[in-house]
Amino acid sequence: xxxxxxxxxxxxxxxxxxxxxxxxxxxxxxxxxxxxxxxxxxxxxxxxxxxxxxxxxxxxxxxxxxxxxxxxxxxxxxxxxxxxxxxxxxxxxxxxxxxxxxxxxxxxxxxxxxx
Amino acid sequence: xxxxxxxxxxxxxxxxxxxxxxxxxxxxxxxxxxxxxxxxxxxxxxxxxxxxxxxxxxxxxxxxxxxxxxxxxxxxxxxxxxxxxxxxxxxxxxxxxxxxxxxxxxxxxxxxxxx
DNA sequence: AAACTATATTCAGGCTTTTGAATATAAGGT
DNA sequence: ACCTTATATTCAAAAGCCTGAATATAGTTT
Numbered sequence: 001x002x003x004x005x006x007x008x009x010x011x012x013x014x015x016x017x018x019x020x021x022x023x024x025x026x027x028x029x030x031x032x033x034x035x036x037x038x039x040x041x042x043x044x045x046x047x048x049x050x051x052x053x054x055x056x057x058x059x060x061x062x063x064x065x066x067x068x069x070x071x072x073x074x075x076x077x078x079x080x081x082x083x084x085x086x087x088x089x090x091x092x093x094x095x096x097x098x099x100x101x102x103x104x105x106x107x108x109x110x111x112x113x114x115x
Numbered sequence: 116x117x118x119x120x121x122x123x124x125x126x127x128x129x130x131x132x133x134x135x136x137x138x139x140x141x142x143x144x145x146x147x148x149x150x151x152x153x154x155x156x157x158x159x160x161x162x163x164x165x166x167x168x169x170x171x172x173x174x175x176x177x178x179x180x181x182x183x184x185x186x187x188x189x190x191x192x193x194x195x196x197x198x199x200x201x202x203x204x205x206x207x208x209x210x211x212x213x214x215x216x217x218x219x220x221x222x223x224x225x226x227x228x229x230x
Numbered sequence: 231a232a233a234c235t236a237t238a239t240t241c242a243g244g245c246t247t248t249t250g251a252a253t254a255t256a257a258g259g260t
Numbered sequence: 261a262c263c264t265t266a267t268a269t270t271c272a273a274a275a276g277c278c279t280g281a282a283t284a285t286a287g288t289t290t
Contacts (some may be wrong), residue, residue, distance in 0.1 A: 002203060003201075003202075005133035005134075005136040005137050005140075006133045008130075008132070008133075008136055008201055008202075009130075009131050009132055009133045009136055010138075011201075012127045012128075012130040012131035012201075013127075013131035013247090014127075014130050015123075015124075015125050015130075015131075016125075016127035016128035016130075016249095017124055017248090017260080018119075018120035018121045018123075018124040019120075021120045021127075022120050025120075033266085033267095034267060035265095035266065035267085036270095038266095038267095044250085045266080045267070045268090046249090046250080046251080046252090046268080046269090047249070048267090049266095049267060049268055049269085050249075050268085050269085052268090053265080053268075053269080056139040058280070064257085065257090065267090067257065067258075067266095068256080068258065068265060068266045069266070069267085070255055070266075070267060070268090071189055075141055078200075081200050082197075082200045082201065083266090085193075085196050085197045085198075085199075085200040086123055086126075086127075086197065087123075088117065092284090096248090102265085102266090103266095104190075128277095131284090132278090148236090148237095149236070149237060149238095150236065150237085153237095159277090160236080160237070161237090161238080161239090161280080161281080161282090162279070162280080163237090164236095164237060164238055164239085165238085165239085165279075167237090167238090168238075168239080180237090180286085180287085182236090182287065182288075182290065183235060183236045183237080183286080183287055184236070184237085185236075185237060185238090201259095217235090217236095218236095220283085230244095231290100232289100232290085233281090233288100233289085233290080234288080234289075234290095235269090235286100235287085235288075235289095236285100236286085236287085236288100237284100237285080237286080237287100238283100238284075238285070238286095239279100239282105239283080239284065239285090240281100240282085240283075240284090241280105241281090241282085241283100242279100242280100243278105243279100243280100244277100244278085244279095244280095245276105245277080245278075245279105246275105246276085247274105247275080247277080248273100248274085248275070248276085249272100249273095249274090249275100249278070250265100250271105250272095250273095250274105250278070251270100251272095252269105252270085252271085253268100253269080253270075253271100253276100254267100254268075254269065254270090255266100255267080255268070255269085256265100256266085256267080256268095256269100257264100257265085257266085258264085258265080259262100259263085259264075259265095260261100260262085260263080260267100
């Protein structure tokens with residue numbers, strides 16, 4: 001903690017963009033793969049990837065690869081706190097499937113739900 | 116509350132500038148006149164006034180005029196909370212005089228302190 | 231009402247950001 | 261090996277921001 005003004009300015013610059021804010025707001029409910037974010041925003045892949053890169057470079061999100069998918073999540077709890085201060089701390093906490101999204105989370109069901 | 120992403124993006128854009136962050140950090144300890152901010156930052160008047168205008172337009176600060184001086188303060192407690200999340204919530208809470216600053220706060224003493 | 235002090239606004243050149251298009255890479259399937 | 265899917269990177273033109281210089285305004289004092 002105790003960041004310089006220049007550091008914070010860069011962080012806020014990454015936040016000063018409505019598409020990026022929308023992505024962060026999605027991520028408040030948990031980790032998501034790129035293709036899911038793409039479907040949620042209805043934006044093209046390259047564009048989403050660019051915005052994710054900006055968020056990554058600002059240290060706001062981190063990613064991990066699992067097979068073909070890359071999953072993004074908020075970098076740490078301080079970021080959560082900052083977003084709570086901005087968005088208010090209402091969130092659903094639950095994953096939302098999206099029609100037409102090809103990602104595993106949207107196209108599979110846990111075994112215990114099959115009868 | 117419940118602001119749009121575009122609104123929040125504009126707010127963060129105003130925050131994405133180290134001079135403006137420095138001004139806001141000063142204002143966390145209380146209302147200040149423009150000339151005091153000018154002295155604290157060691158920047159020219161027109162420049163400070165421009166940054167204050169940006170902060171005002173973003174709704175981060177409000178001003179009131181008293182004679183020749185114009186005093187600025189943080190717009191509301193939500194802004195305080197947001198800045199606490201960013202800066203940490205350490206603050207002195209006390210006004211700091213500045214050598215060479217011509218403003219009333221720096222050049223006068225309360226009557227009860229004269230003996 | 232003129233001069234002065236404190237603050238605000240306008241403008242324009244330079245600089246950075248934004249975003250679409252094209253292309254690259256990485257992993258998995260056949 | 262090749263093809264496909266998922267994601268990342270590069271590039272360049274357009275759009276927007278930053279900031280210094282000049283100027284304007286609002287209130288006070290003489």
